Amino acid sequence: MSDADTLSHSLPAASAVEEEPSHPAYRHQFDDMAQQFEASHLGMWVFLITEIMFFGGLFGGYTIYRSLYHEAFADTSQYMNIVLGAFNTSVLIASSLTMALAVHAAQTGLQKPLVRFLLATMALGSVFLVIKYFEYSEKFHHHHFPGPNFHYEGPWARQAEILFSFYFVMTGMHALHMVVGIGLLSYLVWKASKRVFDATYYTPVEMIGLYWHFVDIVWIFLFPLLYLIGPHHMGGHS
């Protein structure tokens, strides 16, 4: 991950200039901790921009096919499990809240709440992935996984397969980012349990927090675009 280096140093702008370079997280190439914090911040944002462009390619392709095959996509969308999708959306929003609380705990130097909120975020992320697993297996069960075994009733089989292809690639990419995020969070838990973070140094928590929020936001776009295209009969096929 490009933020591997970003993780390991930095600090907010406010503290005393003379003492900063002696901080254990200080890196030699910077003049002071303030500069180091600024660089980490900008680096993370630039990285997130690359992520936006990465998912942007997928969203672009999706948009084109959706405008070409609008009816087919609307028809296919009823097979997305709207209940599980909506539940997962709320799980992720909750995880964003716990992540924000973790960052706040780090900034205010509250060690135990920090660990607890990080663990809660990890747990919510894992819940999301487990539910995603059940959603995927349902798709496999109905032969909605694209490829030789794909089966779809009605005149839209080819176009439906494209939507399901986007569904699996986009949510799969998103899930992969979740897995990475959970890995990063466990790194934070390990560091936090050694009381590395306090009011003078919490950069990794904040950076990984940004990443986590980004991954959540991707899902906020994925959910309506994939699940809510057309009318769902009886409130969804589940």
Next chain:
Amino acid sequence: MSTVPVAPPPPPRTAAPVNYLSVSHSVRSWLLTADHKRIAILFLVSISFFFVLGGFAATLVRLELVTPRGDLLSDDGYNKAFTAHGIVMIFFFLIPSIPATLGNFLLPIMIGARDLAFPKVNLLSWYIFMIGGVIALSAMFLGGVDTGWTFYTPYSSTYSNQWVSLTVIGLFLAGFSSILTGLNFIVTVHTMRAPGMTWHRLPLFVWAAYATSLIQVLATPVVAITLLLVAVERTLRIGFFDPALGGDPVLFQHLFWFYSHPAVYIMILPGMGVINELVTCFSRKRIFGYEAIAAAHVALAVLGFFVWGHHMFVSGQSIYAGMVFSILTFAVAIPSAIKVFNWTATMFRGSISYDTPMLYTFGFIGLFTIGGLTGLPLASLGADVHFSDTYFVVAHFHYIMVGGMVLAYLGGLHFWWPKMTGRLYPEGWAKFAALVVFVGFNLTFFPQFLLGYLGMPRRYHAYPEEFQVLHVLSSAGASILAVGFIIPVVYFLWSLRSGPPAPANPWGAKGLEWEATASPPVTENFADTPVVTEPAYNYASEREPEIV
């Protein structure tokens, strides 16, 4: 790999100070280094290796084309050879060439920083690059790829039964390496400039590297996901781009060129950055129109994102889209011309010296102009129908990429070689090599303009006999060009051991890398953080007021 730059400490100038090369000699110290200068050397050695491989594939191509019949290679073998040439040269040589070597080495020094913002990420980008390179190369040696470097669907998805997926994974990784380099440069330029190094005092090489980084960061992720979709389509047999399955192959072209057109500017902007430095140094005159050139770099980076459709005039895209892309493509000529005119104006009434880097600069300006002007017929909707997929396009592209970027790379390498290694190269041999490169290059690629004009399509291993004279000329030129590339390798390696020690500023050049560091620099570049008090290129300021 680690043996190349480890020169013995130079004879006692100032009691042989410890520099970034002599600080440690172990292989481990190179493989685990976080010093931007050492990482630059790692990249230099790596991309030189890839350049040789790509050159070998080009040799096969040019040998095959000596005769009209396909006698040396089968059609399939020929396809693999030009694909290998394209992939290796573009993704593993041109894209990292100047940013990852000269850029890595110089960017922190030029802005007065001790290192890049994220040294470990910088090292990581080298490892990712090497893993990507090994994967792509292993695909080539396992059987090769015949799709061309563009991986157009459905060649790459439906019809190719070769190592496409493995190759695109290699390119995916190389792209990630390029993203990390760009990210590091952007953050470094924003946050780590020395006191007094304002944006308006930045060397124009830094402006060019910054503009390049913007493209790397914004465009590369798109090709990454596109190539990933091709790999997914091949492995799962699904139809993102396959019309039989409802997909659209032209969508691939849109996504691919959305990256790959800006990628062309990744491959030329850093070269322009180098030329900025050289032309002003060897004219002994402040560069003409600093602000205009800086703006033109950024303008090229931005415009590059809006012209991808000019690769697709004959793909069946809407004619109105074609017209818009055509107009925007003509707009690219404006920032390009600004630079050429400003370089020329810089030389006007300058005290020009004809050292090797300046010879490459002359070559760059001339060849880039030819390459740029031949882009205009290709940007015209009508003319492009005739030229599309002919040798005219091949020649145009190589005039920019080899005549432009490779000459700039060589010019920059000669210019900063004393700084990087602490040794001087033999000037006589270097001038001779520059001449050989120039002659060989033109003999190789000028006939290809004529071939294309006459209708010779690219990517064929056999051709009608009336084209043979021009093809033989081109192949002859290629062999001269090869000699021109080998000579510098020989004398550069020689200079590492036996070249005279370089003073800190052999060219009398301006810039922190010359005026504030030793040759070679120490590990953290500067003894004390420099303070910048004058504008860039403050050469002989009494000459300034003359306006043309």
